[in-house]
Amino acid sequence: MSDKKASNQMWGGRFASGPAAIMEAINASIGFDKKLHAQDIRGSIAHSQMLAETGIITEQDQEKIAHGLNTILKEIEDGKFEFSSRLEDIHMNVEARLAELIGPAAGRLHTARSRNDQVAVDFRLWVKDEFHRVAVALKGLIEVFLVRAEEHAATVMPGFTHMQTAQPVTFGHHCMAYVEMFSRDLSRVRDAIERMDESPLGAAALAGTGFPIDRFRTAKALGFREPTRNSLDSVSDRDFALEFLSIASICATHLSRLAEEIVIWSTPQFGFVRLSDSFSTGSSIMPQKKNPDAAELVRAKTGRVNGHLIGLLTVMKGLPLAYSKDMQEDKEAVFDAAETLDLMLAAMTGMMGDMTINDAAMKKAAGSGYSTATDLADWLVRTLGLPFREAHHVTGRAVALAESKKVGLEKLALEDLQSIHSGITADIFSVLSVQNSVKSRTSFGGTAPAEVRRQIRYWKKRIAKA
Numbered sequence: 001m002s003d004k005k006a007s008n009q010m011w012g013g014r015f016a017s018g019p020a021a022i023m024e025a026i027n028a029s030i031g032f033d034k035k036l037h038a039q040d041i042r043g044s045i046a047h048s049q050m051l052a053e054t055g056i057i058t059e060q061d062q063e064k065i066a067h068g069l070n071t072i073l074k075e076i077e078d079g080k081f082e083f084s085s086r087l088e089d090i091h092m093n094v095e096a097r098l099a100e101l102i103g104p105a106a107g108r109l110h111t112a113r114s115r116n117d118q119v120a121v122d123f124r125l126w127v128k129d130e131f132h133r134v135a136v137a138l139k140g141l142i143e144v145f146l147v148r149a150e151e152h153a154a155t156v157m158p159g160f161t162h163m164q165t166a167q168p169v170t171f172g173h174h175c176m177a178y179v180e181m182f183s184r185d186l187s188r189v190r191d192a193i194e195r196m197d198e199s200p201l202g203a204a205a206l207a208g209t210g211f212p213i214d215r216f217r218t219a220k221a222l223g224f225r226e227p228t229r230n231s232l233d234s235v236s237d238r239d240f241a242l243e244f245l246s247i248a249s250i251c252a253t254h255l256s257r258l259a260e261e262i263v264i265w266s267t268p269q270f271g272f273v274r275l276s277d278s279f280s281t282g283s284s285i286m287p288q289k290k291n292p293d294a295a296e297l298v299r300a301k302t303g304r305v306n307g308h309l310i311g312l313l314t315v316m317k318g319l320p321l322a323y324s325k326d327m328q329e330d331k332e333a334v335f336d337a338a339e340t341l342d343l344m345l346a347a348m349t350g351m352m353g354d355m356t357i358n359d360a361a362m363k364k365a366a367g368s369g370y371s372t373a374t375d376l377a378d379w380l381v382r383t384l385g386l387p388f389r390e391a392h393h394v395t396g397r398a399v400a401l402a403e404s405k406k407v408g409l410e411k412l413a414l415e416d417l418q419s420i421h422s423g424i425t426a427d428i429f430s431v432l433s434v435q436n437s438v439k440s441r442t443s444f445g446g447t448a449p450a451e452v453r454r455q456i457r458y459w460k461k462r463i464a465k466a
Contacts, residue, residue, distance in 0.1 A: 028088050030085055030089055032332050033119075034083055036119075036123065037076045041070075042125065043201060044069055046222050047113060049062060049066070050217045051109075054213060055212075056112060056211055061108050065098070065106065069098060089119075111211065113202065114203075116204070117201055120234060121199055124196060124240060128193060128197070137342065137345040138189065141345055142186070144349050146460055147353075149173075149175035149452065150453070152359075153452045155363075156168055157169060157174065158369070158371055159371075168367070168434040168447075170449060182251070183463075185247065189247060192240070195240070198225060199224035200228045201219070202227060203228065206236070207231055207232075208231040232322050238316055238330045241312060242312055244337070245305070245312055248340075252305040252344060253306075255298050255302065256298060256299045258352075263299070266280075266290075270365070271358055273357055274355065274358065275294075279355075280294065294350075297347070301344055304336070304337075304340055308333035309333075309337075315330065316330075366434040367408055367433075372409055373409065375436075377392050377395040378391075380421070394420055394421050408432075414426055
């Protein structure tokens with residue numbers, strides 16, 4: 001057997017050419033970090049402008065650099081740019097092409113910076129841009145919920161604990177619960193943008209630079225509030241990426257909970273909602289079925305987003321300061337999580353916007369499971385002055401009696417109720433209907449239609465300013 005053949009067998013398949021092929025494959029990031037091309041070029045133009053303004057390079061060289069970078073940006077956007085894995089990453093691909101376009105002046109661009117601070121600023125810019133996109137999508141989803149809540153502020157449905165009927169609520173109130181959840185997600189996005197709004201450009205490899213650069217100028221040019229204040233930290237942490245993944249995971253979890261409810265509500269056993277054909281599919285064998293595929297996929301994709309968070313936490317957990325090549329693994333997780341979350345938000349906004357609500361099915365289910373039992377207990381406390389524990393006991397006996405008679409609480413005869421407690425009067429029936437139950441829940445944040453409408457007005461004003 002020849003030495004060459006033995007070598008090919010040792011390295012095998014895709015890496016038959018040996019260590020060089022393996023190193024190129026494991027070291028290259030251009031396959032995914034080309035997503036940063038716009039941010040990379042934007043950062044390089046700002047850096048070159050600062051270099052010229054501080055006299056580190058000439059105005060003529062800066063003009064050549066800026067023109068060349070804008071040419072490359074157009075080439076990439078037009079699909080005419082040839083990316084090379086031999087050049088490792090987006091930074092070296094752009095720099096090599098710049099040298100082809102403008103010659104020696106291209107070599108001056110990298111003065112007073114390193115790929116370490118270059119990738120840090122590129123990635124921050126990308127995550128910041130994505131946060132803004134997520135904020136817009138969240139705002140759109142919240143606005144859809146506000147519309148549905150207003151339409152159904154008085155539509156009665158069962159409220160559940162442990163997936164058992166608990167107390168009547170309104171569908172509008174249920175929708176407003178998700179307004180609260182997604183508004184907190186939006187708040188976390190805004191907070192994260194504020195926290196990461198610092199530019200690492202100029203931190204260089206890890207220790208700063210001896211050139212008289214103006215980091216405040218580049219920070220402002222790139223839309224950051226100010227530059228970062230420690231060069232070591234600037235290039236060595238990815239907590240902004242971790243925070244993006246954390247926020248994405250929490251938001252995805254909220255979306256998944258909603259998706260689960262939609263899956264349940266759309267079953268024939270519940271029949272609370274009907275999804276449009278746009279967000280459901282038929283069965284390949286059972287013609288009567290309408291499957292909530294979009295909701296199921298939203299539910300499933302949450303695991304994907306959560307996995308990316310755990311993955312990057314694991315990458316970062318043992319890294320000493322400052323930069324390590326491990327951090328190249330940060331981008332694919334964030335890119336995929338961002339794309340996944342964007343899709344989840346769009347799908348859920350569409351589903352909630354055009355689903356049909358079955359008011360009658362919700363109302364019928366709202367009265368099941370003796371859902372007004374708590375109202376009976378509250379009436380005993382409020383009207384007869386019973387301690388709540390005694391009222392709870394009396395109510396339990398009333399529920400047992402209703403079960404034995406196979407009727408709802410409101411269908412028990414007054415004599416039946418008085419046999420349990422002699423103080424009960426006909427006034428008790430005023431609280432045993434589901435409509436009266438929800439109307440009585442007037443405490444701040446309660447399910448009474450009037451209170452739901454008040455919260456809708458509040459959130460409309462707040463979201464309009466967001």
